[in-house]
Amino acid sequence: MTDDEHAQAADEAAGSHEPGEHPDDAMEPAHEQQTPQRDEPLAVLSLVLGMTGLVVGVITIYGLRGVTLALGVVAVILAATAVRRAATTQERGTAYGGIVLGLVTLVVGIVVVNG
Numbered sequence: 001m002t003d004d005e006h007a008q009a010a011d012e013a014a015g016s017h018e019p020g021e022h023p024d025d026a027m028e029p030a031h032e033q034q035t036p037q038r039d040e041p042l043a044v045l046s047l048v049l050g051m052t053g054l055v056v057g058v059i060t061i062y063g064l065r066g067v068t069l070a071l072g073v074v075a076v077i078l079a080a081t082a083v084r085r086a087a088t089t090q091e092r093g094t095a096y097g098g099i100v101l102g103l104v105t106l107v108v109g110i111v112v113v114n115g
Helices: 003-014 040-061 065-085 089-114
Strands: none
Touching: 040 065, 040 089, 065 089
């Protein structure tokens, strides 16, 4: 058997492929491109507002009483809207986190206003 015949036999054993193409590439299934996961913007905003209200309420106990309550209310409203608009479980989880943080901010705001 000549060198050309050995090369042809090796190509047939590996399967036919184009020059520059790896023989294993034909065997692998095509992978779909995955889009990165994005959270619902309103849910993220509600988390940010809830955290801001909580920090404002804890740090400035007597300084900005109404701001803490307002941020808590807005955070809960935005999070409730985000729960309805959420398409995935991850988005809903972020929105529920915004609701909880907004409610905690409201409680801190009520304690600060009445304290």
